[in-house]
Amino acid sequence: xxxxxxxxxxxxxxxxxxxxxxxxxxxxxxxxxxxxxxxxxxxxxxxxxxxxxxxxxxxxxxxxxxxxxxxxxxxxxxxxxxxxxxxxxxxxxxxxxxxxxxxxxxxxxxxxxxxxxxxxxxxxxxxxxxxxxxxxxxxxxxxxxxxxxxxxxxxxxxxxxxxxxxxxxxxxxxxxxxxxxxxxxxxxxxxxxxxxxxxxxxxxxxxxxxxxxxxxxxxxxxxxxxxxxxxxxxxxxxxxxxxx
Amino acid sequence: xxxxxxxxxxxxxxxxxxxxxxxxxxxxxxxxxxxxxxxxxxxxxxxxxxxxxxxxxxxxxxxxxxxxxxxxxxxxxxxxxxxxxxxxxxxxxxxxxxxxxxxxxxxxxxxxxxxxxxxxxxxxxxxxxxxxxxxxxxxxxxxxxxxxxxxxxxxxxxxxxxxxxxxxxxxxxxxxxxxxxxxxxxxxxxxxxxxxxxxxxxxxxxxxxxxxxxxxxxxxxxxxxxxxxxxxxxxxxxxxxxxx
DNA sequence: TCACTTAGTGTACGGCTGTTCACTAGATAT
DNA sequence: ATATCTAGTGAACAGCCGTACACTAAGTGA
Numbered sequence: 001x002x003x004x005x006x007x008x009x010x011x012x013x014x015x016x017x018x019x020x021x022x023x024x025x026x027x028x029x030x031x032x033x034x035x036x037x038x039x040x041x042x043x044x045x046x047x048x049x050x051x052x053x054x055x056x057x058x059x060x061x062x063x064x065x066x067x068x069x070x071x072x073x074x075x076x077x078x079x080x081x082x083x084x085x086x087x088x089x090x091x092x093x094x095x096x097x098x099x100x101x102x103x104x105x106x107x108x109x110x111x112x113x114x115x116x117x118x119x120x121x122x123x124x125x126x127x128x129x130x131x132x133x134x135x136x137x138x139x140x141x142x143x144x145x146x147x148x149x150x151x152x153x154x155x156x157x158x159x160x161x162x163x164x165x166x167x168x169x170x171x172x173x174x175x176x177x178x179x180x181x182x183x184x185x186x187x188x189x190x191x192x193x194x195x196x197x198x199x200x201x202x203x204x205x206x207x208x209x210x211x212x213x214x215x216x217x218x219x220x221x222x223x224x225x226x227x228x229x230x231x232x233x234x235x236x237x238x239x240x241x242x243x244x
Numbered sequence: 245x246x247x248x249x250x251x252x253x254x255x256x257x258x259x260x261x262x263x264x265x266x267x268x269x270x271x272x273x274x275x276x277x278x279x280x281x282x283x284x285x286x287x288x289x290x291x292x293x294x295x296x297x298x299x300x301x302x303x304x305x306x307x308x309x310x311x312x313x314x315x316x317x318x319x320x321x322x323x324x325x326x327x328x329x330x331x332x333x334x335x336x337x338x339x340x341x342x343x344x345x346x347x348x349x350x351x352x353x354x355x356x357x358x359x360x361x362x363x364x365x366x367x368x369x370x371x372x373x374x375x376x377x378x379x380x381x382x383x384x385x386x387x388x389x390x391x392x393x394x395x396x397x398x399x400x401x402x403x404x405x406x407x408x409x410x411x412x413x414x415x416x417x418x419x420x421x422x423x424x425x426x427x428x429x430x431x432x433x434x435x436x437x438x439x440x441x442x443x444x445x446x447x448x449x450x451x452x453x454x455x456x457x458x459x460x461x462x463x464x465x466x467x468x469x470x471x472x473x474x475x476x477x478x479x480x481x482x483x484x485x486x487x488x
Numbered sequence: 489t490c491a492c493t494t495a496g497t498g499t500a501c502g503g504c505t506g507t508t509c510a511c512t513a514g515a516t517a518t
Numbered sequence: 519a520t521a522t523c524t525a526g527t528g529a530a531c532a533g534c535c536g537t538a539c540a541c542t543a544a545g546t547g548a
Contacts, residue, residue: 033516034514034515034516034525037514037525038524041525041526057390058304058390060302060304060305060390061390063504063505063506064505065504065505073526073527074526074527074528075505075506076507076508076526076527076528077527079507079508080524080525080526081525085506144388146301146302185469189473189477193433193436196436228429228486229433231480232429232430232433232477232481232484233433233476233480234480235481235483236476236477236479236480236481237476237480240476240479242472244475276545277545277546278494278495278544281495281496281545285495285496307535307536308535308536308537309534317495317496317497319535319537320496320497320498320537320539321495323538324495325495
């Protein structure tokens with residue numbers, strides 16, 4: 001995990017011999033420009049945080065010191081890149097939201113026939129969570145973080161995501177006449193169903209040997225369950241009237 | 245919040261006069277049996293924890309010392325009643341689950357006409373959350389706690405809740421022919437919709453002056469939104485076939 | 489009345505936390 | 519070649535944490 005080679009030590013080298021290429025097998029450290037070093041450490045900090053998140057550590061328990069340690073850097077060095085853990089979190093929001101939007105884009109562009117729409121969306125969801133587990137773990141976690149700003153930020157992004165989905169839904173013939181509010185309702189229901197699926201997907205493989213309760217479902221079961229839920233919701237659409 | 249009157253002090257009374265009824269206006273402390281005292285402090289600890297939870301403090305941030313302080317008791321005294329915060333949490337689970345089941349009972353027993361079923365359930369949900377805010381706050385929080393045992397325990401209880409709802413649903417004529425699995429699916433969808441509603445209800449009033457994002461919706465809006473979601477789901481029911 | 493039990497006290501300890509500061513070595517600019 | 523800049527170091531700080539321990543006052547039972 002450590003990014004930086006030890007550049008100087010408090011204890012002088014035990015052998016008097018120092019200088020480049022002295023030790024057998026020790027190679028000259030690769031020359032890196034200052035900006036390379038900087039950018040690399042910064043990313044190491046972000047990666048360290050994401051890795052811990054993917055390992056089931058919650059953001060709230062993620063201390064500045066733990067992140068620095070996992071990045072192979074001393075705590076004080078953290079401040080060269082971020083003012084606080086909260087600021088690091090906001091960078092992770094951007095990264096993760098990009099992943100989220102890429103999922104929407106992927107679902108949009110393939111010329112999927114309407115009757116395959118739900119199945120295809122669920123497949124994309126599952127594969128995206130598998131391939132970008134760390135980002136989804138962060139999103140899921142941040143959603144219920146104790147950091148108010150972070151929590152509100154991520155929830156707002158999810159609301160935006162639902163809004164985009166709503167305008168996509170508007171293109172379906174059955175939904176042509178629907179009011180904006182009703183489209184938001186439907187999209188919100190779909191999105192919340194996805195979130196439940198994401199939570200389940202994240203729970204299952206990391207805690208495969210969980211001590212308590214039913215063993216985490218396999219991702220195929222979760223996918224099947226999610227697809228059924230969405231189909232059931234979609235079935236109500238043709239009969240929907242806003243006022244009861 | 246403090247339950248126990250100061251019973252002795254490290255510093256001797258500044259006046260030499262000690263003994264009962266000495267000071268003007270000081271009344272004799274009410275005699276309490278030992279078991280009364282014990283039970284009272286224990287409840288004060290539980291209440292202190294619940295109060296903090298209702299104030300938006302997450303269980304993870306809730307330290308033994310904070311709880312003890314809020315209960316007006318020294319940290320070491322905590323151990324006379326619970327081995328650890330985790331053990332206290334499990335007691336709160338029992339308390340809270342009782343509240344949850346009382347909600348189901350209330351929804352069951354009133355002779356509600358079928359077409360009012362959803363509206364009535366949502367009303368009961370909203371009023372229950374208002375009246376037992378602390379328990380619901382704990383449930384919502386524990387669901388995503390970092391304590392694995394606690395999290396699994398509460399999720400299992402929610403699964404049980406969904407199962408009971410499923411058997412209730414089975415009594416509806418439209419659902420007579422449904423398989424158990426499909427009933428579980430439907431119940432799960434309803435329950436998750438409720439959880440979303442609970443989260444929203446808990447968010448709104450405590451953080452009425454939230455710094456960021458859209459102001460929390462009023463509970464009536466949340467109720468309306470939730471009712472619509474459930475109605476939409478219910479509309480799909482008559483057309484449902486398990487295999488697509 | 490007197491010994492026993494027990495709920496709660498006060499103090500102390502080590503461990504982890506965020507933050508600060510003077511310092512250094514390697515990259516950069518003159 | 520030399521001076522400047524800067525990413526990272528290591529040591530120190532105060533604060534909160536969980537836990538341990540000896541102690542005390544009040545309630546309890548013989």
